[in-house]
Amino acid sequence: MATTLRWLGHNTWLLETADHRILIDPFLNDSPTAPLKAAQVEVDFVLVSHGHYDHIADAVAILKRTGATVVSNFEICEWLVKQGVQKAESMNHGGTITLPFGRVKYTPAIHSSVLPDGTNGGNPGGFLLTLGDGTKLYFACDTALFSDMKLIGAGGLDLAVVPIGDRYTMGPDDAVEAVKLLAPKKALPCHYGTWPPIAQDANAWAARVKSEAKCEGLAIEPGDTVTL
Numbered sequence: 761m762a763t764t765l766r767w768l769g770h771n772t773w774l775l776e777t778a779d780h781r782i783l784i785d786p787f788l789n790d791s792p793t794a795p796l797k798a799a800q801v802e803v804d805f806v807l808v809s810h811g812h813y814d815h816i817a818d819a820v821a822i823l824k825r826t827g828a829t830v831v832s833n834f835e836i837c838e839w840l841v842k843q844g845v846q847k848a849e850s851m852n853h854g855g856t857i858t859l860p861f862g863r864v865k866y867t868p869a870i871h872s873s874v875l876p877d878g879t880n881g882g883n884p885g886g887f888l889l890t891l892g893d894g895t896k897l898y899f900a901c902d903t904a905l906f907s908d909m910k911l912i913g914a915g916g917l918d919l920a921v922v923p924i925g926d927r928y929t930m931g932p933d934d935a936v937e938a939v940k941l942l943a944p945k946k947a948l949p950c951h952y953g954t955w956p957p958i959a960q961d962a963n964a965w966a967a968r969v970k971s972e973a974k975c976e977g978l979a980i981e982p983g984d985t986v987t988l
């Protein structure tokens with residue numbers, strides 16, 4: 761089976777390999793653009809980039825119901841375990857762990873990370889995934905542009921997912937620069953269009969990625985799937 765990546769709106773992604781289903785930043789029930797509800801998701805891993813509600817909202821419910829393993833920073837893992845989550849793989853910036861579906865590196869992000877109840881959510885991050893078949897994916901998650909993205913992309917990337925919404929993350933101009941630094945084969949935008957303050961023209965951005973970053977920019981709708 762080919763590996764697929766389905767956009768569930770905002771920064772919520774469902775990555776499916778032949779043997780595993782990995783959910784990133786579960787925000788479904790309260791998301792205006794999510795194509796499904798938290799109760800409909802069957803996964804064995806959940807990756808959480810930082811503590812903000814629009815990235816962790818449905819994590820506890822999904823983790824408890826499915827028995828999936830959460831992968832996040834140390835503080836967020838501790839918070840989830842206190843709420844009854846059984847399986848957690850905690851990390852911090854620069855660390856890599858090996859899981860049944862591949863390797864996960866927790867990369868830096870320039871953002872903030874307080875949890876919904878005010879608990880310190882550690883440092884925000886992104887994820888560099890190297891799947892069992894060698895496919896490399898980078899999820900920048902909520903971040904500003906930073907020049908070390910060049911190092912994250914240095915090992916070659918099949919796909920990079922970057923925010924373009926502006927206001928709370930980098931906007932379209934900086935996201936084009938991010939793709940130039942990362943130099944992936946394909947780039948997908950996220951964290952836009954969920955609410956009016958982060959509305960963006962993803963098709964225009966994807967066209968700029970093609971012309972300015974010489975990379976295949978893709979603009980998809982929530983619910984759509986990309987085959988890797």
Ligand code: NI
Binds near residue numbers: 871872
């Ligand atoms: Ni955030």
Ligand code: MN
Binds near residue numbers: 812814815902951
């Ligand atoms: Mn966010």
